[in-house]
Amino acid sequence: MSDKRADQPACDPDRGKKSVRQSAAVGTRDALGPPIPSSEITPRALYLRRREFIGGAIASLALGLPSPSNAEPLAFDKGPFGTTEPLTPKKDVTTYNNFYEFGTDKGDPASYAGKLKTSPWSVAIDGLVAKPATLALDDILKLAPLEERIYRLRCVEGWSMVIPWIGFPLSALLARVEPLGSAKFVAFETLVRPSEMPGQRGFFQPLDWPYREGLRLDEAMHPLTILAVGLYGETLPNQNGAPLRLVVPWKYGFKSIKSIVRVSLVERQPPTSWNMQNPREYGFYSNVNPAVDHPRWSQATERRIGEGGLFAPRRPTLPFNGYGEQVASLYAGMDLKTYF
Ligand SMILES: Nc1nc2c(c(=O)[nH]1)N[C@H]1C(S)=C(S)[C@@H](COP(=O)(O)O)O[C@H]1N2
Ligand SMILES: [Mo]
Helix, strand or coil: CCHHHHHCCCCCCCCCHHHCCCCCCCECHHHHCCCCCHHHCCCHHHHHHHHHHCCCHHHHHHHCCCCCCCCCECCCEECCCCCCCCECCHHHHHHCCCCHHHCCCCCHHHHHHHHCCCCCCEEEEEECECCCEEEEHHHHHCCCCCEEEEEEEECCCCEEEEEEEEEEEHHHHHHHHCECCCCCEEEEEECCCCCCCHHHCCCCCCCCCCCEEEEEHHHHHCCCCEEEEEECCEECCHHHCCCCEEECCCECHHHCCCCEEEEEEECCCCCCHHHHHCCCCCCCCCECCCCCCECCECCCEEEECCCCHHHCCCEECCHHHHCHHHHHHHHCCCCCCCCC
């Protein structure tokens, strides 16, 4: 790794403060309206296929602009583990982002990700599996019913949000390829496409591409771990990782890798992007832990985005981001200061 990258204050709490939306309004569950039963909705695949023909495409072609939103409604049921905390306003969820493939400022993903072509899309699932497969997004969507999961997202930079994701358990995708007994970890990769991802072009490259993440197999199989295809009832905006991204709510946000094109079952702990970039600052496990500070800042508290901006009181950060009841047993007997 070059010194240039090691010195870069990449996942930095001060980065992008200028673009924090100081929204007073706070979303609620009611803003979404009641979930519509799946049986009353056109098959999901149809929605996603329609995006190729209509969506925002015609309007943006006519105006010569990148489409601000190709969002299409999704059919879903209410899933387990949802928090009842107020939702972070959609505007914040979709304009204050980390997605370094599009740039390092918080506003860059919303500005530049509109040009990413997310259809067609397929995911290669390989490695230590009985049935390796390359699955088109439509086939992935048939693996399990979509659920809404309202999760807290805690970024290692010291901010958090509450996001109503739409997705399904990662375990359903893994079951499809039948992991072998020798598989102990799951590795994930994001798309590399410099022509559509300005952060992958030019002189300064903050990370080695592809963006890589990984989980232990038991973490990957845990029912809290989902692949998200939507938020706020609609398909994912590109800046949030369309068309398919991981969400692991008890870990720092950088584990929740976006725009996934490859999932590999492996025997050994796989290399992961932020750990490669700075192993002293970013561990493989990266479970949210108020008792283990980042070398350059405390992790004891967090700022909830949308709650009165920089002047709102910080909240205490909870062990495992408040999901300890579900996941603490995965780490029984492990020293979480060593395995941070
Ligand atoms: N491919 C990719 N995935 C990524 C990132 C990234 O830069 N590239 N940033 C991560 C970080 S640091 C966070 S906090 C979350 C942010 O997700 P959101 O923008 O949907 O809130 O995405 C994670 N997934
Ligand atoms: Mo993050």
